[in-house]
Each structure stands twice: as structure tokens, then as C-alpha cells.
Amino acid sequence: VSASALTFLQVSVESARTRAGVTWATALVVVVAVWLCLKRVHRVLAKVALFLFAREALQPYVSDAFFQWATASPDGPQFSATFLGFVDCFAYLGLFAGVAIYNTKLTNVSYRRIFAFAQFALCLSNLMDLVLVMRWNLKIGIPDHAMLIGDTAMTACMRRFFTMPSFVLAAKVCPREVEATLFSMLMALSNFGTTIAELLGTSLLEALEVKGDNYDALPTAIGLKSLARLLPLALIPLLVPALTPNDPMEMERDGGGCSESFDAEDARLIDNDAADVELENGAAGMASVVPVQGIRSRAGSREAIELVER
Numbered sequence: 001v002s003a004s005a006l007t008f009l010q011v012s013v014e015s016a017r018t019r020a021g022v023t024w025a026t027a028l029v030v031v032v033a034v035w036l037c038l039k040r041v042h043r044v045l046a047k048v049a050l051f052l053f054a055r056e057a058l059q060p061y062v063s064d065a066f067f068q069w070a071t072a073s074p075d076g077p078q079f080s081a082t083f084l085g086f087v088d089c090f091a092y093l094g095l096f097a098g099v100a101i102y103n104t105k106l107t108n109v110s111y112r113r114i115f116a117f118a119q120f121a122l123c124l125s126n127l128m129d130l131v132l133v134m135r136w137n138l139k140i141g142i143p144d145h146a147m148l149i150g151d152t153a154m155t156a157c158m159r160r161f162f163t164m165p166s167f168v169l170a171a172k173v174c175p176r177e178v179e180a181t182l183f184s185m186l187m188a189l190s191n192f193g194t195t196i197a198e199l200l201g202t203s204l205l206e207a208l209e210v211k212g213d214n215y216d217a218l219p220t221a222i223g224l225k226s227l228a229r230l231l232p233l234a235l236i237p238l239l240v241p242a243l244t245p246n247d248p249m250e251m252e253r254d255g256g257g258c259s260e261s262f263d264a265e266d267a268r269l270i271d272n273d274a275a276d277v278e279l280e281n282g283a284a285g286m287a288s289v290v291p292v293q294g295i296r297s298r299a300g301s302r303e304a305i306e307l308v309e310r
Contacts, residue, residue, distance in 0.1 A: 002026060003195045010199060020203035027057050027196050034189065044241055045173045045182065049189055051239035052166065055119075055232040056193030061201035062210075062221045066129055069215045070148070076215075077132070077144035087152050094153035098160025107245045111165055115236050118161035123229040125155045130222045133215075165245050166190075172249040173241075201225070 006023060013019050031050060038046035069076045071084070079087075106114055128151040131137050137147045174182040204224065208217035243249060 002030070003192055006195065006199055010202065016203055016206040020200065020207075023196060023199045023203065030189075030192070041175060041178075041182075042173070045175070047239040048169060048173045048241075049186055051232075051235055052170065052186055053189040053193040054235055054239075056190055057196040057200070058231045059197050059228050060204050060225055061194075061198045062205060062218075062225050063201075065205055065210050065215070065218055065221065066133070069133065069218055073213070073215055077148075079144070079148065083145065087149055090149050090153040091156040094156030095160050097153075098157040099164065101157075102161060102164045106161070106165070110242060110244050111169055111240050112236050112242060114161060114165050115240060116233055118158050119229060119232050119236075121158040121161070122155065123226050125151060125158060126222065126226040126229055128154070130219055130226065133219050133222060168245045169240075 006026060009019055009022055013022075030053060034049050034053065035046050038049050070079050071081075072078070102114075128147065132144065132147050132151070137144065170186045171179070171183055174186075204221055205211065208221050210217050210221055241249075
């Protein structure tokens with residue numbers, strides 16, 4: 001609903017500042033609401049949810065403007081549709097390489113290190129777009145086609161480094177009996193963060209007047225996006241647990257609980273367990289000081305304990 005409302009806002013409101021302000025306000029409301037709701041289930045779950053949302057939302061998208069420049073601008077490489085389809089093959093190779101490297105080398109590496117490495121690598125990959133737009137690659141003898149192929153394959157591989165452990169982490173932080181619901185919610189938050197990033201990217205391009213055939217400020221937009229990719233690095237030590245994908249993570253709902261039935265049942269079991277322990281300790285103490293004559297059999301011992309309990 002929020003994504004649909006924001007999309008409608010983009011086409012119905014002319015002021016770029018108003019649209020950007022509403023988008024930022026919506027993101028802040030989501031952050032506060034997610035924290036207040038999910039911390040009642042478990043604080044680790046709430047932190048992971050915030051990280052998945054904020055990590056996507058903090059990286060504005062300018063890919064559409066770059067695509068238009070690369071295919072239509074007279075000053076650009078003017079890639080053909082056939083070549084771009086061919087580049088997608090290398091993207092899939094990058095995805096395959098990312099999966100293989102993760103499964104063989106990274107499952108015993110901490111989430112924090114994996115995310116930090118992948119995020120920093122994505123920042124460097126984004127700078128390759130800046131090199132292509134500024135035409136620096138031609139000055140050092142690298143053709144545009146080779147530059148785009150390498151950039152696409154590297155970006156796909158680095159994204160897989162991030163998405164694979166993030167899926168594992170999202171699955172592990174979901175408490176038992178509500179795994180499907182909470183996992184779906186975490187993925188929805190991540191997707192909504194992507195929507196926020198796309199809308200913020202649109203506002204950034206409008207502010208820099210990158211529209212139509214005007215690509216003068218496109219290098220600035222790409223540079224700002226590259227810097228924005230560094231922002232999630234500050235969230236990793238705050239919101240990501242210091243564990244590896246192979247570490248077990250038994251999530252139990254915190255004391256606040258997430259439903260009345262859970263609270264009541266949990267409290268009843270805890271109270272009964274405490275009462276049983278107290279009763280056994282009391283019976284053992286009383287049996288050691290109260291002389292019970294004539295008790296020599298197991299049946300007599302049970303009667304004595306029942307007498308002490310009464």
C-alpha cells in the first residue's frame with residue numbers, strides 16, 4: 001500500500017522537494033514502526049529487519065539514466081540491444097560464481113565480514129560506471145564493451161555475496177512457529193527499501209537536472225550513489241549479529257511476546273516449573289528435619305511427602 005501511494009505521489013505531485021520529503025518521511029516511519037513492533041518479538045529480529053530495509057533504502061538508483069546514456073547518448077558508447085542481451089550472459093556467470101564461492105569459502109565467515117566486503121566491492125563496482133561515463137577507460141586502452149562486461153559480471157557476483165547470507169540470516173532470526181510469516185515480512189521490507197531507493201534516485205536525478213538529453217550531471221549522480229553505498233557499512237556492526245552462516249541460532253520470543261496466548265502459556269509453564277522445583281526442595285528439606293516414624297518402604301515415603309505437602 002505504501003509503495004503504491006508513493007508511486008502515485010510521483011506522478012501526481014509536481015514539486016520534487018515535496019516528493020523527496022514524503023519519501024524520506026515514509027522511510028523514517030517504517031524504521032520506527034519496524035523497531036517498535038519487532039522488538040517485542042526479539043531484538044535481534046528487529047535489528048536484522050532494520051538492516052535489510054535501510055541497506056536498500058540508502059542506495060539511490062540511477063541505473064535508468066545510465067542505461068539511457070549508454071544506449072542513446074551521442075557521447076556514449078551507444079550499446080545495441082543485441083550486445084546488452086549478450087552482457088546478461090556474463091551477469092548469470094557472475095551469479096553462478098558468487099554462489100559457488102559463497103558455498104565453498106564463506107559459510108564459516110561472519111555475516112559482518114561478508115556484508116562489509118560485498119558492500120565495499122559494490123561501491124567499487126559502481127565507480128566503474130563513473131569511469132565509463134567519464135570515458136577514462138578509453139584513455140587507458142580498455143574498450144567500452146569489455147568495461148561493461150567486467151562491470152556487469154563483478155556486480156552480479158558481489159550482489160550474490162550479499163543476498164545469499166542475507167537470506168540465511170533472515171531465515172534464522174525468525175522464531176519457531178512463525179517462520180513463514182516473518183520471513184515474508186523481512187523480504188517485503190527489503191523490497192520496499194528498493195522502492196524507496198528508486199524514488200530517491202528519481203529525486204536525485206531531478207535535483208541535478210539529469211533528464212531528457214541532458215547528461216551533464218550524470219557523473220555527479222553516479223559519484224553520489226557510490227558514496228551512498230558506503231552508508232550501510234556503518235549499520236553492519238550495529239544491526240548484524242556477530243555470527244557465521246553455519247552457526248546455530250535458536251530464536252525464542254522475548255519476554256514481551258508477540259501474542260496474548262504465547263504470554264499466558266509461557267507464564268503458566270514457567271510458574272508451574274518454578275512451583276514444582278520449590279515444592280520438591282521444600283519436601284526434601286522438611287523430610288530431613290521432620291521425624292517420620294515407621295517409614296521404610298517406597299509407599300510410606302510417598303505418604304510422608306504428601307503429608308509434608310499438605
